[in-house]
Amino acid sequence: DTAVSQTPKYLVTQMGNDKSIKCEQNLGHDTMYWYKQDSKKFLKIMFSYNNKELIINETVPNRFSPKSPDKAHLNLHINSLELGDSAVYFCASSQVNGAGAFFGQGTRLTVV
């Protein structure tokens, strides 16, 4: 049973396209996140949601729009993809009390 699952695992697309990455957690956690890991392995938080409500948007371009239909899901939609969006995107979840986060396996996005 995968705790945090995200799909797809790999995504190759052309500049200008719109794509979505889905994330689901079955841990009953209240908080979900999206992180971006670049080619140098820097992990940067993008969004944090608590019970479907946006808590943090860390200066992410508005081409990125998270959507949380319920507290077990946090999807990421990206409009007008650019070359610089190529990275690995990780979904994660944690309890509100800030204990350790559980991460998905990542989605490697390549924009060509």
Added chain:
Amino acid sequence: SQQGEEDPQALSIQEGENATMNCSYKTSINNLQWYRQNSGRGLVHLILIRSNEREKHSGRLRVTLDTSKKSSSLLITASRAADTASYFCATKANTGNQFYFGTGTSLTVIP
């Protein structure tokens, strides 16, 4: 930026040796956590130390925290080839639930 720094960036040791990684951060924290990332995989939570704790152990892992210096260290004793991975520290502030990650240390354990 709230991103922390880790050193060394890369570390290569022989199996059986101890590995020490350091993390420095910038802001007051509620807790600090260490994660491991195997190549091409997601991050796995290893250990959490709260701001009022100074040392914590879990199996072959030992973590220390010095809030006055805003630094932490992760010691892996009796390393194994399977410990080869990238290790990241992550800090949680007193407000909010988000974690801010350090730059990571790439550890290679040579059999």
